[in-house]
Amino acid sequence: MSKRFIIAIGREFGSGGKHIGRALAKELGVNLYDRNIVEKVAEELDVDAEQLMAYAKKKRRPFFHKTVKGHTTSFEDHVANHQFDYIRRLGASDESFVIVGRCAEEILKDVDGVISIFVKGDREYKIGRVMKQFGLDRAAAIEKMDRHDRTRKYYHDRYCKGKWGQIDTYDLCIDSTHFGTQGTAEFIKEYVKRRIGE
């Protein structure tokens, strides 16, 4: 596609959002940004990426942190803000890309060509995917899925005005149950083409 576009994907755990993002990036010949943003931030700061990764989506513990004149003791906030700064710089460039998670739809809301998408899935469909992908039994898969979704919602809603997973936060909300990851990626690709007028 000749026109610049940014696809910002939010997703439920187990819905295949990450795979959809990867498939879209491959199909459209652009970079995919997800956890690799933390690695890039660590590289810029010249610090251990593992440490940043561990706090990239950790829940901030109440009562254990304090803010003074805009300075916070929360390392989680610092890692998040570094990622947001990186995303802002990507937004300010002329690169087209796909980005998964990291509040990208809110961080980049004023950038031209941003299309925000939320991928959800039928609960049974997601449980099946998580069980298969991680080799878990049903109970463990449900626990993992619910825990990740709670963390994602907390993280998103802590830094964004829009609410995680709610229709008015995104341009398009799609249930991946019906088309699968590849089919949903193709659907989104067509949507993006029409949105940017190609």
Added chain:
Amino acid sequence: MLAAQIAAVVIFAVMFVLIVMDKIERHYVTLGCGALTLILVFGLLMQDVGAIWNTLALENLTHLGFWWSDPNVAHEASHGGIDWATIIFLAGMMIMVEGMAKSGFFRWICMLLAKIVKYKTTPLFIAFMVMSAVLAMFIDSITVILFLAAITIELAKLLKFNPVPMIMSEIFCANLGGSATMCGDPPNIIIGSAFGLSFTDFLLNTGLIAGIGLVLVVVYFYLVNRKTLKAASNTEIDISNMPSPASAIVNKADFVISIVIFLLAVVLLITHANTGLSVATIGAGIAVITLITAGKGIKEILSKVDYKTLLFFVGLFIVVDGLGVTGILKIMANFIGQISGGNLVIMCVIIIWLSGIASAFVDNIPFAATMVPIIATLAGADATMLKTLSWSLAMGTDIGGCATPIGASANVVGVSVAGKNGYRIGWGKYCAQSAPATVIVLAVSTLIIILRYCV
């Protein structure tokens, strides 16, 4: 009166909880609770307009004694309400420090010191600790740490060492240095201003304890981090790549002016017991000189003044006065008096350790503001006892905050600067190093205060 007392306590408790929760900016919390105190406690429940007027204490500003007092006449303790002297002094110092920061003073002095110790890790570690303490004696510890931690990280990247131990030791020393003088830490300004204590009073009492404490903590932090420091010392250093101190100076004229103003402030503070100038006059004077000499930079300096902290103080003083006027602080003082059986040693131990432990977890400023009227009640007309309890309160509140990452503003800023640069300082790491040092200094403070004033 009972309803007013209950309301005052509830408002105070809500204020404290909201400050600890850190969800709403703390100046909104104290101002909101302050307004409630004025309207609900004084207005509706006590129906005492005079109490509102006394708490606002605006009349004080019109008294000559507020700005200047005859050095030969004993100073009268303040009578509660908003401590405008503290607020004006803090505002003045904020303006002066902004002027200094703008000129590049802090970066220059850090780079100069690093150059003097030839960028060697262990001497740098010790030198930065001492500098942190010395600067914090005159400048607020937030500013000291903001610059020192940032430059420590910059040097750590060039010299290939882990900046975390150095930042934690600098934070501790900034708090320790702040305890040495009347202007070093807000609790000291509140205590000094309330009881008419001078800069020299603090220097000769808490200053002495802080000096002994500094020697101990330098040795302590060195011993705790010696392996890390030794490993870093083995790295080859190319001094030619280091930034020169001169490169830190943004504008030579501003730089010279800011140093002169800083020295003037130091001289005025040291001599204020002789000149009779109040801290409010010194603060206001320094602010005016800084603004006049700032020229076009006046707008920038004023925009950077931390008005939120000043408003926080205004609200805080009102809420604490609500406790005072309704007699709650007197009840608390009587309780401490009963526990200690009127024994000064026990009172000192209670005040140092109670304020030390409390300040490790909650803001030491509201704690100090609350304790000031309590120790005034405990001491009654006994001036010696009042001073002894003042030093106990100052050391407890100033040093107790060192123990945890949220105990003092300097800790928060230091941990934040490290975090922004990718170095995490968590509770475990912070407390493992700083809590034992806090206990050491509090124990030494207790010992010195007992031996010097109580035996």
